[in-house]
Amino acid sequence: MKQLRKISLLFMSIAMVLVIAGCGAQSKANIATTAKETKTINWGVKADTKLFGLMNIKTGEIQGFDIDIAKAVTKKILGKDGKANFVQVTSKTRIPLLKNGNIDAIIATMSISKAREKQVDFSNSYFAAGQAILVKRTSSIKSVKDLNKDGMVVLGVKGSTSVINMKKYAPKAEVLELDDYAQALTALKSGQGDALTTDNGILYGMVKENSDFAVVGGTFTHEPYGIAIDKGQGEFKNEVNKALAEMRADGSYEKLLNKWFGDIPGFSVKEASQQ
Structure with a gap:
């Protein structure tokens, strides 16, 4: 009797593991679909980097080039009613938050690199950093x-x-x-x-x-910034790239570059916009 009970418990444990594994495999939502349903894209951004993402202590809002790019991409993908929701990240927390599903994408002065591409996918470059x-x-x-x-x-x-x-x-x-x-x-x-x-x-x-x-002296390395997206989200990545391409074509991308960097001595909008 005890032996049958042990066997029964063993099968129940195996069944639970399979159920949990199955749920985990299905838990990664299609971001492109979810974003359209909720009319929201959740962006991981920095709040301590001048010009790109910095907290305005007077308004409590994060402001910068990365923020404006995220807002513009959101509107391109979801339409005028689309909402860009911002979650503060650091260099250390941004990829874990993305992998855990807390955010949909990272736009936080993140250089495209082969090492990072093993963990995440990147959009086309939106800032030619070096x-x-x-x-x-x-x-x-x-x-x-x-x-x-x-x-x-x-x-x-x-x-x-x-x-x-x-x-x-x-x-x-x-x-x-x-x-x-x-x-x-x-x-x-x-x-x-x-x-x-x-x-x-x-x-x-x-x-x-x-x-x-x-x-x-200009830049002496080529380390362009990209928008990081989790693996397996090819549809969303394509929509982000399409939005960035439209911004370059309609002039809104260059307008944002000039807004944040145009009055800084020595800065080249042409160089920064290169892909």
Whole structure:
């Protein structure tokens, strides 16, 4: 009797596992369909990056180029009544939130890379980002090549690809790694380094608030930003790409670039819009 009970319990356990597995396999909704039903797209965005996604403490709203692109893409896909819902993410949380279904897409200064493409799919590029350097306007440094000398100190952020790249492009320079960009900029202001390096878009955000500094030499890597979408959402990805293409064709894309970057010295709208 006990043996029959054990066998019965075993079969029940197996059945429950199969049911749960089956539910998990079917739980990934078709985002293109769900978005049209709810008239909403849930976007993962940053709220701490000048020009791209920054919280306005007066209004409580996140504002920036990424935000406006997301709103425009939403309208293109869902029509004038479509709603873009924003969820704050960080570099660490954005992919897990996407994979868990908490958000439908990520638009958060996210570079397209082969490593990331193993986890997510990307739209076509919407911003031709690349690594650059920030220096004081009075500095004699004009490009990354000028940093490849003994005694030069370059500031970066711990764990970033920018630090790794700098060791390749200016191997003679000393790289000083800080915890975040706020600390790195403070260090540059106080003369602890000769230059600060990261994506050009982020550096232009710093220039916007600090006119005594300039981005020089253009970009020396090609790391374009894309909209990240979970694997298996090909229909939604195609709709996002179609929306971006329509924005480029009707001029609304360039209008947004000029809105956020047009008044920043040295910024090239033409270069940023390249695919």
